[in-house]
Amino acid sequence: MYTMGIDIGSASSKAVILKDGKEIVSTAVAQIGTGSTGPSKVMAEVLEKANLTEKDIEKTVTTGYGRFSIDMADKQFSEISCHAKGIHFLIPTAKTIIDIGGQDAKAIKLDKTGRVKQFFMNDKCAAGTGRFLDVMSRILQVDLDEMGDYDSMADEPSVVSSTCTVFAESEVISQLSRGLKKQNIIAGVHNSTAAKACSLAYRAGVEDDVVMCGGVAQNSGVVRAISMELGTNVIVAPNPQTTGALGAAIYAYEATLAEEAI
Known part of the structure; x- marks a missing residue:
């Protein structure tokens, strides 16, 4: 039995196909999110990787901001539930999940069975999210995928204290004008992001x-x-962008079993 989970976020679309609720057959990520062609692209890619068609999929569950935008979905679940389900599948010992996406951040507390005990999300401000890092990378003229390398070279991280992305942007520009090393500014940006997520x-x-x-x-x-x-x-987490889609695929499998048991 094949089930599919699709996570349609603000900045990207992710999909996972699961076999018999246990085996991850294929995964795909499209770096465009809800309101775009991202969902259709990621569905086509994940099916092609698995050498399957839509007819082969028993049930599909969607999650994320755009979860109600796919007509062929059988059910929709919140991203909190799907991330919890996916992480528990991958790492059963997980008790705390920190999820930082394109425009939000979440902290989820699990019990020993993987059920959600508590969770908190940031407000609508982009500070401490992927969007915040994207803005900083452009100001610093460093590719996002290189920021971790710069961080590792920091010897005296700067302090980026502003809680607003706009004010933090001005703060980073000021630090650049004073001649601070890019690696130290980037480490400061990462520390600021961490402080918001850890709160x-x-x-x-x-x-x-x-x-x-x-x-x-x-x-x-x-x-x-x-x-x-x-x-x-x-x-x-392994393939950290796709944990929500994985959880959705597991929910699709469990829903199919529940219907068969009736």
Whole structure:
């Protein structure tokens, strides 16, 4: 039995196909999100990778901002539930999840069975999200995928104290004009991002294992900063962008079993 999960976020679309609720057959990520061609592109790609068609998929569950935009979906679940389900599948010892996506950040507390005990999300401000890092990378003229490398070379991280992306932008420009090293500014940006994400985690209650997912989990500098802030080793989930889609695919499988049992 094949089931599909699709996570349509603000900045990207992700999909996972699962076989018999246990085997990840294929995954795909399109770097365009809701309101675009992202969902259709990611569906086509994940099916092609698995050498399957829509007719082969028993059930499809969607999640994320754009979860109601796909007519062929059988069910929709919140991203909180899907990230929890996906992370527990991958890392059963996870108790705290930090998810940083394109325009939001979440902290989720799990019990030992993987159920959500508590969660907190940031407000609508982009500070501490992927969007914040995207703005900073453009100001610093450093590619996003290189920011982790710069972070590793920092010897005296700067302080980026502004909680607003616009004010932080001015702060970083000022630091550049004063001749501060880019690697130290980038480390400061990562520390600022970590502080905002960890404030959510503290509210939810931090307990090991701490697992990070979302697109920003691919930035080793942010992972370093969060680990330092929390005083614990943060585990990066395998394919961290697709954990929500994986959880949705698992929900699709469980829903199919429940219907068959009736």
